[in-house]
Amino acid sequence: MVLAPHPAAADDKKAEAPRPALTVTTARPQKTTLPIRLTANGNVAAWQEAIISSESNGLRLAEVYVNVGDVVKKGELLALFNADTVNADVAQARAALIEAQAAAAEARANAERARSIENTGALSAQQISQYMTAEATANARIASARAALNAQDLRLKYTKVVAPDAGVISSRSATVGVVAGPGTELFRMIRQGRLEWRAEVTAPELRNVRIGANAVVKAANGSELTGKVRMVAPTIDPQTRSALVYVDLPPNTAKQAPFKAGMFASGQFELGSSQAMTVPQQSVAVRDGFSYVFKLNNDQRVSQVKVQTGRRLGERIEVLGGLQPDTVIVVGGAGFLNDGDLVRNAGAPITGSAAVSDSKQASR
16 A cells, blocks of 8 residues: 655655755856056156246346246246346446447548548558558447447346246245346246156056057046157166156146146056956955856856956956856856855746745745
8 A cells, every 4th residue: 555645744855955045147248348458657747847047147136026836928027137237237338339339430431531542642551551450440349349238238138037938837936135146046937837647657568558649647636637648768767667658738727737746646548449258247256365256057056267357347347267258157146155056047937946935035
């Protein structure tokens, strides 16, 4: 006689059936076009810093018209030296020129009279030669007096300190009342307000940087500017094994400009784009310093797969190795799984014990 199984025993068998650890969502890797970027760090510096010095000798500085941060135009008056002494010297040199011209006029008249009677014998050859020499000497004195006047005019011009180019005053050491000698630094100016980012790029990465490439530069205060590569340094630092890449930044002519010379900044060089295999960022779990994804097997269990990640774009991450393009991977819930866990794919039909488990959870 065959006995029917007791109802309680059937329930025990159902209870012993494995239950999924988690309901997950899945996806496959996708081919995506990702930008190629090179990240670097460096300092912001002035494109060119002009040093404006005194060209006057022993004159007192009478007026200073600009201060640090002022935007100036080419030829604008920056400072003025006391010109009283120079004006007196100019007047004296002008008087000397007039005197030389008057003496030259008399010498010229005498020489012309001597030439007119040269063939008459009224004057000896020696006397005629003296008149000719006096004329030449008088003309030389005019040239000398004119040169002296030009020198004094130049001294008068040097009493006015003007901007050699348009730009921003970055330093001022000029003080009213000081007696400055030739070559004394008065101001420093960032020419045309132009700044550049001097990025440090390692030797292996240097071959990817091209002149004219775009670079997005981010300052420590969060401000961003887009510049262009102007020049790549021809030498590499033997200590750091890196080279400087000079990136021109847009003109910086405002007092409250976000970028300042001497500021540290990081940035990325835009080097084009390429095709890459990507997965959702949510599917990558980082454990013990390594990146993993969970492959969904046919038996609805997951296998932990170590992968090598690369670039990021939004919510997707490039996978460089360790994963096949047609592999089904866990997306939602990947961070809570372990190798070998039984899961239920939310996109698959509910069957068997999984349906019972979900109905029980819903009843609760």
